[in-house]
Amino acid sequence: TDLAGNLGTGANLAGLTSDVVAPTLAISATDLNLALGESTTVTFTFSEAVTGFDATDVTLAGGTLTGLTTADGGVTWTATFTQDGSATAPSISVADNTYTDLAGNLGTGANLAGLTSDVVAPTLAISATDLNLALGESTTVTFTFSEAVTGFDATDVTLAGGTLTGLTTADGGVTWTATFTQDGSATAPSISVADNTYTDLAGNLGTGANLAGLTSDVVAPTLAISATDLNLALGESTTVTFTFSEAVTGFDATDVTLAGGTLTGLTTADGGVTWTATFTQDGSATAPSISVA
CATH class of the missing domain: 2.60.40 (Immunoglobulin-like)
Incomplete structure (x- = not known):
């Protein structure tokens, strides 16, 4: 009542709510297998908008994180992770209780699953079934890489004294074969691949090689x-x-x-x-x- 005894009217507090659910996090990347010094875009996706999250909340190994930002009010955050050139296995994680949602609930952490690095450059060995070629003779040449490679084709092979045909692989890019045919000239034959003309599947540039011991004898015996x-x-x-x-x-x-x-x-x-x-x-x-x- 008021002081005169009049009974009063009631009311409700409009808009009163509670948020008792802790925010969660998932971490993903555009590329999970990094070459030496390679970068990938990392995405931190929260279950709701968060606050108090920055690069200091991210625990790293084997690389650096730059450019952490959000464009949707704090739900999705992106950054660039760059492999640091070491042999350290890369990892990206966020610990529990390092950020909150807008209501103040502490969030749960996460790890980026499946992130690896390959910092070893692929190597190459070249061999042939016959190293001493007669006039116009052919031999099978084998290019054996230390691991599967990509970006390798006949234009990467430097030749002298012959031609190369039918370059192909039957095992996913580790072993490649082709036919080298002596061209009928007196030019000493050679087959080589230069450095940095192909990469492994992680993107590491490979080292080149020469076919040792290849010769030709184009003079008919008398x-x-x-x-x-x-x-x-x-x-x-x-x-x-x-x-x-x-x-x-x-x-x-x-x-x-x-x-x-x-x-x-x-x-x-x-x-x-x-x-x-x-x-x-x-x-x-x-x-x-x-x-x-």
């Missing part, structure tokens, strides 16, 4: 034939020597065309440069001859 006795009596034998300009293969008695005699015992004792055999006059009147086509 042959001289001699004998210890050039004037044979009936049934007489002579030692015949086949002297090549270099070691040869695929040469045998069937390659020798004969007349007036027979050839036996064809052999080499020096790896294929010099071959000897016995030619025996066959008793006929046929003029003897020995030739190799």
Whole structure:
């Protein structure tokens, strides 16, 4: 009542509420596998607008965080995390009770799951099935990387004395094969890949390599034939020597065309440069001859 005794009218307090739910946080990134010094955008997504959150609330390892900001009143925050060049495993986390919602409830923390770094540059080894090529001969070349790579193609291969075709990988980018064909010139053949022409899947630039020991021999071998006795009596034998300009293969008695005699015992004792055999006059009147086509 008032002081005169009049009964009073009541009222309600309009708009009185309570917020007893603690805000929560989820952390994500555009790239979870970082190369040496690589950056990624990190997003801090709260369940509601928060206050008291800044870069000092973020615990880091293996990198630095810059440019933390919000554009929607404190619900979503973004920043740039840059791998610091060390081998330290990267991590980003926010501890419990380091921020509040607008009602003052302390928030729960979070970690960025799955963040890794790959700071090792990929390496390359080049090999071939045949390192000594004849005129126009082909060989299979294999490019073996230390891990799967990307951005590698035939334009990354520097060549001399031949051409490269059919570069492909069948195992996701670790091993690549192609065919190198000697181009018919006297140019010494070479195959190489320069540094920084490809990357691993994390983005690390790779080191180059050369194919060691690749050579070509484009000079055809020649042959001289001699004998210890050039004037044979009936049934007489002579030692015949086949002297090549270099070691040869695929040469045998069937390659020798004969007349007036027979050839036996064809052999080499020096790896294929010099071959000897016995030619025996066959008793006929046929003029003897020995030739190799």
